[in-house]
Amino acid sequence: MTPNAGLDDNYAVAFGGKAGFGRSAALILIDFVEAYFDPASPLYAGVEDALASALRIRAAARAAGLPVIWTNVAYHPGGVDGGRFFEKVPALAAFVAGSAMGAWPKGLEPQADEIVLSKQYPSAFFGTSLAATLTARGIDQVILGGLSTSGCVRATCVDAMSHGFRTAVVADACGDRHPDPHKANLFDMNAKYADVVSEGAILAYLSELETAR
Template structure:
């Protein structure tokens, strides 16, 4: 099925637009060195997504909204990886202390920004993220990150399930291959989130200043 055929098939059934919320937070999902080091088995050509995410992050800082990062960290035993580790043993590159879990240049969190460490795809699963967002009075989450078909999608679904509006920034998400990237953006936009461009989210954030 082509993209145009899929759009025609979904029309009138899926794809309703929610719109931006009033009190957003920005979530930067798993932008870590493993995806940018060409010698790492998890390397992906996602530098453009990182550059976009940094621009969105800078705009979020200027707008004064919460900025939260996620990474993946495993105990040296790897037992906390459970079935996810069993299915994808290459995740061992994220063992605690590995340089592959470091932040890429330009994305380092500031002292007042939160980092949520996780062991599974969704940033909500087994973490304090939902409670933290609720305590902050957040009603919507702007999602950026890696990979689109994995941790971004899982977090997007859980964002909606926890009652927050998911806004996915297409330009600031990346994947190992364009096909799953595009397919998951299409499906998230159809069923769970509003998928927007970097330009759209920058315009929205600029309107929040002051």
């Protein structure tokens, strides 16, 4: 028996459920902005693989006719709309309006029919119209990827579940500046709030949706 066998069994009993996929899905890609890709940025995370995965998923989502929603973070000068979050994390100054760190990285350009939703806090739902937008379109399933896993992805995941959406987090399309919080948060989201899936699994789901169109 492995040292963690008892703990593994406990998790399997307490948190072994699966949400499964819904009938109508949307893809939400969280904060893929230059601050996480530029080595000069205090938020640099070296997450190019996550962006590459997200772009492949986005292509499949568009082929399947899914709404695609991007989020970014944007603050007024001085961060006057950032509240305690802006006070707590000095690096958020990278997202003051006009900063090059808030731009989309090379190779990413939201299309005209894709929604770009600006936020000031970790969750894409907090203080935004996201829940109403999804509900009005009859969406019952959200697919999440983004940066960072332990921050804005996790916050959005918890709020998505709390708003009643089936939630899938694509592990390959998420990234963090350190592997330990990345892995720990994927584990915990999968246990409690979402189904954490691979890029391959979500591409297969999107292929089924495309076939059914």
